[in-house]
Amino acid sequence: MTRSFELPATPSGIRQLRLAVDRIAAEAGMGARSQDIQIAISEACGNVVVHAYPRGEGSMELVAVLDDQALRIVVTDHGTGFTPGVRSRTSPGLGFGLPIIEQLADHVALRTAPAAGTTLTMRFDR
Amino acid sequence: MRTSAPEALEVQVDERARLRVLRLRGEIDLGTAAEIAVALRDIDGRTGLAVDMCGVTFIDSTGLRALLRARYRFGRRLWLVAPSPCVRRLLGLTGMAGEFQIVEARDRIPGHRDR
Numbered sequence: 001m002t003r004s005f006e007l008p009a010t011p012s013g014i015r016q017l018r019l020a021v022d023r024i025a026a027e028a029g030m031g032a033r034s035q036d037i038q039i040a041i042s043e044a045c046g047n048v049v050v051h052a053y054p055r056g057e058g059s060m061e062l063v064a065v066l067d068d069q070a071l072r073i074v075v076t077d078h079g080t081g082f083t084p085g086v087r088s089r090t091s092p093g094l095g096f097g098l099p100i101i102e103q104l105a106d107h108v109a110l111r112t113a114p115a116a117g118t119t120l121t122m123r124f125d126r
Numbered sequence: 127m128r129t130s131a132p133e134a135l136e137v138q139v140d141e142r143a144r145l146r147v148l149r150l151r152g153e154i155d156l157g158t159a160a161e162i163a164v165a166l167r168d169i170d171g172r173t174g175l176a177v178d179m180c181g182v183t184f185i186d187s188t189g190l191r192a193l194l195r196a197r198y199r200f201g202r203r204l205w206l207v208a209p210s211p212c213v214r215r216l217l218g219l220t221g222m223a224g225e226f227q228i229v230e231a232r233d234r235i236p237g238h239r240d241r
Contacts, residue, residue, distance in 0.1 A: 011157035015134060018155075018184075035184075035212055039219075042186040046156045096187040096220055103219055 001066045009053055009060040009077065014045040017062050021073060024064050030071060030126060036104040037071070037124055043097040044075040044120050052079025052118065070106070071124045078117040136181075137161045145174040145238045147207075151181030154189030162192040166199070175200045176232050180208040185216050197225055205235050 007013035018038045025034050048060040058079050065072040102108050105122040112118035135158035140147040146169050205227045217223040
């Protein structure tokens with residue numbers, strides 16, 4: 001099962017995506033991990049809203065793929081991208097987002113580069 | 127008592143003599159955390175501040191950032207009261223629990239036992 005969502009990269013969109021994936025997790029019997037999945041999505045989408053489009057608006061895309069083994073969440077933006085491990089001195093965040101996600105998800109893959117957008121894949125095993 | 131009630135987060139400020147009580151109910155994320163900053167703006171940093179968090183149903187690092195800002199401003203005059211499980215979870219994940227004075231009830235705050 002695959003469900004896709006695309007919303008403007010705004011703070012209110014984060015909650016919509018959390019709730020949408022929460023429904024998917026509940027239907028899959030993954031309610032015990034629901035809180036962790038929601039935190040991870042909120043961190044991932046929060047990074048898009050805060051960092052991806054410093055010069056204007058853009059979108060955030062979330063794809064949820066559910067199979068027998070796991071729920072995979074892929075969050076994508078087409079924004080500025082970044083160099084992993086290098087924090088901007090002007091970043092308004094605390095830098096907790098990715099470390100939190102890495103603790104909550106069973107596997108995390110990040111693909112990004114300056115001016116190339118970002119794709120973050122999080123896997124939550126069933 | 128002052129109240130602001132955005133869609134997903136309810137913020138109430140209860141003004142008492144030496145202790146302000148900030149009650150948070152609902153979800154704290156990038157969409158709602160600014161409501162906390164707005165409420166704190168009107169509170170004198172020289173008073174005590176108890177943040178009642180038993181009704182928080184969701185919090186991410188944006189909410190943690192709001193709490194750390196309050197910690198920076200109020201110092202040892204800030205207490206987190208009855209943090210809900212999701213708050214405790216995030217504090218544990220980030221290793222930030224030691225940054226806050228946490229009590230299970232407001233009357234456990236030294237010098238502020240309710241009459």
